[in-house]
Amino acid sequence: MVHQTPDPVRVSWTGDPRAYERYWMIAHDTTGEVMVATGGSIYPNLDRAEAYAIVVRGGRHTAVRSFRPLGVDRTDLRVGPIAPVIVRGLREWRYVLEPNDQGISWDLTFTDTTRQVFREPLSDSAHGTPSGRRNDVTAGFEGFGSVSGWVEVDGERVELGEGSFGTRDRHWGTGRGVGGPTMSLGGRLHVGVNGNAFVPFADWTLWGDRVYYPFGHATPGATKVLKPTRRLRFDPETQVFVEGVVDYRLVTGETRQLHYERIGEQTAYLRCGMYGGTPDGDIHQGSYDGPAMTEGESYDLTDLRQRIGLRGLDEHLCRVTCDGETVLGVYQTIDPVAFEQCTAGRPGWAFL
Template structure:
């Protein structure tokens, strides 16, 4: 199918823009953002958008956690003749300046969530190592991902309250991914549900005033990662920004006595690099989290990323994060706000993580799902 975008340059294959990744329906492009204040306020904003050209679908979500309430918005549309218009259900992402300034807006809608926000980069982007996985000769995942730290400006309205957002107090991070993405399939209402055993993983982004660290670790045995990617950025005295690549990562985690799910109370992370001295980071889990099930990660009540829900579709709800039934639905995968200490610097960021049954360390949280 031809669209207006085919009059633009940028084609990567001898096919129209409406077809990507050799036509594989798993081909996906995603945006993801979080924003959180560093002044102790228990607030967290999560925003995401997915583009599935070979399924002819775009979907998105936005949510705000305030204390122990998580407010959620989800939307989906068919691509039609505007496949590259990054908007769905009133949610819109504009790339004002690539790798530097993005504008995100959500118009008034029945969820009660709306916002007008700008993400401004505080450090350069980092390209993670290619995430490639085969099983029995079939490519399960082949994904490129870019992550970046930033500061936020604008406003958020939710549940009749308005919050002003300034870069001095609102920090955050984003990622951008494209390629073949495997489905997690953790939606009990739409089996088969994937089972996960014998692994630990974390995807964490840590930001300080003068430096930033990102890491993505997957391992089945302690100290033996089958995937590790990470970058440190540092703002030098002359204003330049240096960077080092993570070559090894050690973790020691204290788990919270959370009766409803996996929760990090505190952790010691040690990063080793391609040059220079290692770096130790003390991580303390703060109360605020956004559970990504609300954005259809793994599927939610029969709705999975990329599903065709019709020309236009939207839904919303509010989760009580102290409710046992809600937490069963929410599972583990979340953006968990953390406070950081490292070499005299204080920082903040988010950590995603999970530990599955059979992994030799951390037996206590394994009674809950890892994703």
Template sequence: MLTRFDDFPIHQTPDPISTPSTGEKDFYERYWFNGYSKVGDMYLGVGTARYPHLGIQDCGISIVHNGVQHAFHASARANPEPSDLSVGPFNLEITEPMKACRVVLEPNDTDFAADLTFEARTAAIEEPRHHWSDGSRRIMDTTRFTQFGRWHGWIEYDGQRMEIDRTDTYGTKDRSWGVRPVAGGDNRGAPQPPRAMGLFFLWAPLHWDDMCSHYQLFEDTLGRPRFHVGAFLPAYDSLADNPAVEDPGVEPMHRLEHQLIFEPGSRMIKSATLAMTSLEDDTRHEITFDKQFTYRMKGIGYSHPTWSHGDWKGELAMESERWKLADVDDNAFENQHVQHLMKVRMGDRQGIGVLEQSIFGPYRPYNLEGHIAPAN
């Protein structure tokens, strides 16, 4: 089927742009954002994804403030036009590619509404292609880029309205596409024999006054790296000055290190020290993390028991919910994928950002056993 994009010279296969290059039903296109106040008392998450083979577009908005996490979920039949990123009252508009996006949630039957704009503070940084296999079948094959920015606008939830000020609110954009398993998956064929599958993933996009830093690490159950990427990125005050796609001022890093301390009785990270070394001059940079609170990624669908990604809920379905952070069971499966809002220090620099963890299965360096068993 032809779409508006077919008028541009961007095709990678002889098929129209609307036809994915793979028949994998789990093929997806996702936009994900976070945002947080500089003082560390608010966290905002926004996500939306399109599953062309499933015919589904879903989305979520979730905010933490005053010890409570509020969440909006929606799912609908995807529009055949891929440039239409709406889900009922929700819409994501690419106002300036690689520089600015606008998220609008019109008033609806839930208690959520919003009009938020993300403006890039750095150029985008391409991450290594992510591969993950379960035996002979590759179940994850994605490309992703990260970009740092600021937010402005407003959000309403639970009878409250919060104004978002560009000077006070940092954030991150994560854009990915490819194949990633969704709930249910393809259950055909013989059952897989038991094996020690595991996932150890850390991601720390951080804002500093004069730059941003990027840290991402994916290791196997023995602590061997599957991929990693680290960098320091120049920050820009205006969109006009931002190179957006490739920035020659990016300083690449290698030798990514981590020292984690877990909360008693769970796998939740309590505090951390991360380090990485400059490829240019071999300088080692160490960052210490002070946790403010934890955001559960289920707020925008990750591992959510009823609002998981790519799940057909009819032509249009919406719901909002909330929970107190103090009441969350840190040992439940749905609460294992999280982002911790962190104040950070690197030498004389002070900054803020998140440390995302997704740690499943055994992991020898920290003596983790079982699938989600607490740290020893």
């Protein structure tokens, strides 16, 4: 008994061609030697499915992308060699990247450790583009979890053992850059300018504008985080984030200060996952409309020119310290937009 409309379940609730469902996950080992990012989307009104997988290790950034027609079976998450499996809803996923021409693969089990809270959709008719149109909407949930398994790069396998961690989300809605420039209303192709942060401390976790808590925690639900105050430092040659001190004010009145220090060149550049268009082919999320295809590439992150060419929605693996506790977490910036915000002196943005 799951129908919400008069249509079959596979028929979308809206006819908007930019309707999407999406998953996303980032994980790393205990030392930060290996970082992986993966995600996938379906577009029911475009009959398209896509997914990407990224490994960052030793100054090398390798990505695989796959595309296929969606078809009628929404439960089939496989797209080419990228084949995640939902083991237990809201509790456990298995992320599988099968061997491919790019020389990367993995088999990772993600076990949720934090309580997910539904993110209510925010939408109204006063702020849409063009004027009078109800604006785009995103709903879903997010969380953190322990990660176990292995990642392989060119035949060399790295185990992710006890203490390896990750974060994931499941979102759905309309818009969010689907279809690229030709389908963009208002010209917005990235997720704002603010970026995000994903940090799992022992007793609480920061996921953007929410604090989430471990299962069984005495604090109910989640805690809202208000607009942060940032002091950021950037690579002077690339204008890409390298360090930051950020003050987060909670709706409870508490303030928590986090110090982020990027680990070497451990950054997953999500343009390689089609956020804002791929670096070489300019493929945007939901824009590929050809036959089933798998492609990918590797970049040398020690090469300044290559790092500049990858800038966009970037996930930086960091050592993060708050009140004497240090963990590994992710600081997300939109580069070089974050640098530009600090240069312009936008409220809440300054150089460190």
